[in-house]
Amino acid sequence: MRKPIIAGNWKMNKTLDEAVAFVRDIRHALQQISTVDSVLCPPFVALPAVAEALQATRIGVGAQNMHYEASGAYTGECAPNMLAPFCQYVILGHSERRATFCETDEGVNKKIKAALAHNLTPIVCVGESLDQNEAGQTHDFVSGQVRAAFAGLSAAQAARCIIAYEPIWAIGTGKSASAADAGRIIGLTVRGTMADLYGEETAQAVRIQYGGSANAKNIGEYMQHPDIDGALVGGASLKPEFVEMIQSTAAVKG
Numbered sequence: 202m203r204k205p206i207i208a209g210n211w212k213m214n215k216t217l218d219e220a221v222a223f224v225r226d227i228r229h230a231l232q233q234i235s236t237v238d239s240v241l242c243p244p245f246v247a248l249p250a251v252a253e254a255l256q257a258t259r260i261g262v263g264a265q266n267m268h269y270e271a272s273g274a275y276t277g278e279c280a281p282n283m284l285a286p287f288c289q290y291v292i293l294g295h296s297e298r299r300a301t302f303c304e305t306d307e308g309v310n311k312k313i314k315a316a317l318a319h320n321l322t323p324i325v326c327v328g329e330s331l332d333q334n335e336a337g338q339t340h341d342f343v344s345g346q347v348r349a350a351f352a353g354l355s356a357a358q359a360a361r362c363i364i365a366y367e368p369i370w371a372i373g374t375g376k377s378a379s380a381a382d383a384g385r386i387i388g389l390t391v392r393g394t395m396a397d398l399y400g401e402e403t404a405q406a407v408r409i410q411y412g413g414s415a416n417a418k419n420i421g422e423y424m425q426h427p428d429i430d431g432a433l434v435g436g437a438s439l440k441p442e443f444v445e446m447i448q449s450t451a452a453v454k455g
């Protein structure tokens with residue numbers, strides 16, 4: 202009942218030419234798959250060209266970040282209304298933004314509201330550090346991140362969001378969480394917190410992805426877990442392997 206969604210977070214990779222060439226290579230294969238939503242999130246400068254290359258396809262485009270204001274003196278930032286012509290999605294609160302660019306829960310909350318106001322679907326990232334994981338703090342920390350991210354949002358607004366559970370220790374490390382652990386945290390902690398906030402019906406409607414060293418080899422295991430509705434993919438989304446991941450997801454969940 203929840204349509205699976207696989208999003209590729211390219212991070213700071215691929216020049217404009219490389220981005221367009223890659224999209225042209227994979228778009229036909231992705232277009233064949235109707236049972237999984239696929240999304241590509243290139244760097245800002247490639248968004249218009251990628252959006253053009255994907256015009257009239259079912260493949261979505263997302264930004265990797267966004268400011269919450271519509272305009273102003275925010276050097277280096279992009280506003281929601283600037284992104285909206287090219288994107289349907291925007292990744293918000295990625296752990297790299299939180300760690301390296303000092304993003305706070307409050308800022309993520311403002312960005313979610315701004316994205317929804319411009320009809321962009323937020324992909325809201327949450328996840329614990331290795332220290333927190335080892336100290337047994339995962340549930341409390343991730344639940345707190347979800348509560349802070351969704352503060353002041355209605356159930357209808359929350360239902361329009363996607364959440365990505367990405368344990369920080371699994372991102373880019375090749376050390377992925379087991380499907381059982383990821384599924385348990387997604388089900389009990391992330392969806393459980395959404396149920397506390399909004400009730401079971403809304404919690405069951407929200408799509409929740411796993412992220413962190415997901416690849417063509419392990420995606421099938423994640424997708425077999427009923428609580429995991431897709432993946433936010435970094436490194437593997439830069440390669441043709443990304444197509445295999447979406448095909449595998451369709452085979453398991455489609």
Ligand code: PGA
Binds near residue numbers: 210367374412415
């Ligand atoms: P990774 O990145 O797949 O390279 O671990 C995931 C992410 O940061 O979204």
